[in-house]
Amino acid sequence: MKRRTFIKHAAHSLAIPGFLGSFSNTGFGKTLDTLLRLANDTDRALVLIYLEGGNDGLNTVIPLGNYGALTAVRPHVVMQENQLLEVPDTDFAFHPALTDLKSLYEEGRLQVIHSVGYPKQNFSHFRSTDIWMSGSDSDQLLTSGWTGRYLESKHPQYPEEYPNESYPDPLAVEIGLGSSMLFQGEKIGFSMVLNNVNSFYELLENEVDEVPDGPVGDKIRFIRLMAQQSQKYGRIVKDAAERITYQRPYPDNRLSNQLKIVSRLIAGGLRTPLYLVRMGGFDTHDNQVEDSDRTLGKHANMLQTLNDSIMAFMKDLEYQGTADRVMGMTFSEFGRRIVSNSSLGTDHGSAAPMFVFGNMSEGGFLGNSPVIKGNEVYNDNLTMQFDFRQIYTSILSQWFDSSAKVSMSANPNKTFEQVPVIKNILNQTESPKEKMLIKLFPNPVKDFANVSFNASDEVKIDLIDTSGRLLETIFQGSAEGRPFAHNFSMVQFPPGRYILNVIIGNNRQTVHLIKL
């Protein structure tokens, strides 16, 4: 061993262990590298909110298609239909606690994605959490996170000589618990971990948590201070936080306290693209609701907290002027059973809805609200409509880079089709302010429609359904001068909602259309 290498090796510190890592899959690697560089260039951030324990999707976004059937199979937890927050022009409703999420939905700033999961659902919290964090298939065993493996191939020297000019900030920040598998690579962890909210404020104040009284406690205080000072990103995070002296009010709960820090760091200029925060308690085997009033109880309280926290976060982002460059996403290791149990609760299930929110959200909903027939038995589960890796892929691709094709499974040949989640795809043209104005006429469509816009570039127009499936490529080729116009037929498609995915050069935009 050369002396220099040795010393460098021994010199790294991960007192707060560190970030994202990587994949052997080169296609994926290349893409995400661009994503992260772009994230730095554009200061875009994605906040992952992990709902620990398995959130009951059927009591969060409630299908109204056959309410009698729902009542029949979930007699212990179902609410009265008239208590729900019905969403106009759809067949689902929000839980009554989710008033703010509903208004975000109505503003087009929150998207509901129905029935997200993965094939061969595992019902263990631990195993299913690992699957969501590692991006593995249900039968693959990976001990690293999908982001962790990626960063490892792109940053093989990390943490030596990090932070540096190109990457001055943590590659990821997570709050709560220790370092999650998400950001764990094969050889190194990549996230800066704030073990709890207090440790963030201790960092700001150069203080440490209470220590035992006496000489042993004095030593502990000293060591903690030294550990704090050794955190390689500590100074950077502290500087970012100190630039922000006022934030909009947040409620005082674990999730809000975390989101408050995230907003502060983003507003303070930290150019970290990925944040993970957590909220616990969703494992509602019993007393999920209060029997006297099903709109109350444990689950209602948690959804209230989620609702209030996200709204406070959104308002703060607006106040800080960062709302247009932050997207958020909720996920949970699974949903819960269709059939409720006699302890006023629900047991481990499968697919569940996800929320994707932010000013740049595509809005609306994807997929169909689950169909309940009324004859389901205890072991029945909701059918998955979207693989969670489709959503990851879509968000990363559309939020950080318009041309990305991200593969998530450890199997490099496996690809996941994208679904529209971002309204204005990342704009890489030299004059990003130049907006594409896409005209679609007529809409709703009976048989034929005409799409037109200004362009003088390569153009591709895809028709996709609300599940993200590609139905037809309507046009592909170069646009001869401007304006570009194209007629197409919808005769062959059944009535319903469709999406036009229009790609012009590096720009991507979507237009919703309705077939009568």
Place this chain on the structure above:
Amino acid sequence: MQVIKPGQYRHLVTKYQKVAPVDLTKGLDRKTKQDQPANARLQEIEEGLEPYSGVFSERHLAHLIKRISFGVNPDELNAFRNRGIAAVLEHYFSNKFDYPEPINNYNIDSEKTDPEVREGESFVLAKFNNEFEGDRIISIKAWMIGRILNSQSSIQEKMILFWWSYLPIKMWDVFISKNCYRYFKMLEKHSLGNFKELIKDLTIDPAMLIFLSGAFNNKDTPDENFARELQELFCVGKGKDARYTEDDVRAVARVLTGWTIDWESIHNTGAPQSIFNPEMHHTGEKRFSAFYGNRIIQGREGMDGAQELDELLDMIFTNSETAKHISRKIYAFFVSTEISENAERNVITPLAQIIRQNNYDIVPALKVLFSSAHFYHAHIMGVMIKNPLDFTLGYWKNFEMKKAANFQEERDLYSGILWQTANIGMEIGDPPNVAGWPPYYQTPMYDKIWINSDTIAKRIFLSDSMIFWGYRLTNSQFITANILEFVKKLSKPEDPNVLIHETSVTVMGIELNESLVNLVKNILLSGQDQDYYWTGAWLTYMANPADLESKNIVLNRLNPAFQRLLQLAETQLM
């Protein structure tokens, strides 16, 4: 015959010493604030050497074992549980340890092949060869680490480190590997023996004669280096009652004139020898100050001059400061680096009494100390910051990390540990100076000196990497901690509370507070509220340990939980 002066080969050392010596005291405020002792609360301990009469719990047992050896593991706790202090001490004090001599395992690393010593053969009698001394010294150091790693439930290796910290040579300054080896063996021989006999052997030891240049002290050109340190650092100290004078230093130096090295023994095959050369001896009378009772040592002619040394040691060891001095050294190394006034009165003074009563046999005093109420006081248990060897080798013991399978690997693996521990401030065999490692004596910081923002980061990097991706010792050695086997040995690993508690007893100096326990438990439970999710995962794994999926589920929780546990400040304490 060519003489070798201390530090003469310093220009060669940088070629071998992969980590430049780390100066932990750089930039520290060395001034003691008299009105504000560093750790004033130690003064609250009223207890002294009276036997500890409280409950001897698992944590007390772990405390004792950590202080008298290097780390502790569940096997040892299980073996000595409910045995009582006396039985534990009896075992640790009587458990002598044999380890084969260091051998030539450096040929592969070296650009040349040692002409004197074949690969796999002992070099401890080989003649001096400056082209190989550096490689041989590294092999001795790796061997010293190997000894610690392989010793089981014995105080011996900890005692040798104590003596080396207290009465050091710097191996790189001496540079003659066989002298260094002999010094080690000399300390080993006296490790649980008689302090006075140790000092006598040390005074005329061929390594010490070079290190403090006693070999070059003669009647014409006196060298007072050793004479000063013999009093100031080794025997009398600098306590307020240690009032020896500069004239005493000169007189001691004169007594010791004539003692030198048989240079032929260095440059030929065979054990290094020291000799008394009457021609170099100062034969006049040596007068000592009132501190030594105005004692006069009459000069002697010829070989009789050698006997002046015995008279000198009788004089020094009659002085009451000497027993106090070694008592303070024992206390600082084994109990608390900082000595309060109460400890001086209630521990040091009576401990010195015991040492004197036993004519400087130290075992009785050590046993009394390790059985005392003072030693088990809440302010003492956990108050010591682990030195780099306690810290690093403690992990090796806790988590059954890889040991060398053969002599070649011994060098590869253990020299890796050597440089890693050097990098956090403690290169075995080479304290920064003749006073030893500063954390054991430097006011006002004491053992806090071990920890700064750089060393704490490296310490935590060790635990992070051994858990997740392997701790790199060399380009080919990535060492992983066997967390799973560790956890299996706990009494009830399926209960997260028991798991965390028993782990803290083993690796930490103090019980974790409730919020930290919950923090770690949360990680173990992946944020779930119910302990039974861990219990289920663990029992599922144990029911079928070959099943990779259930093993992964368990490891994916244990790893981050242990990462967090070992990052805690409490883990730095013992």
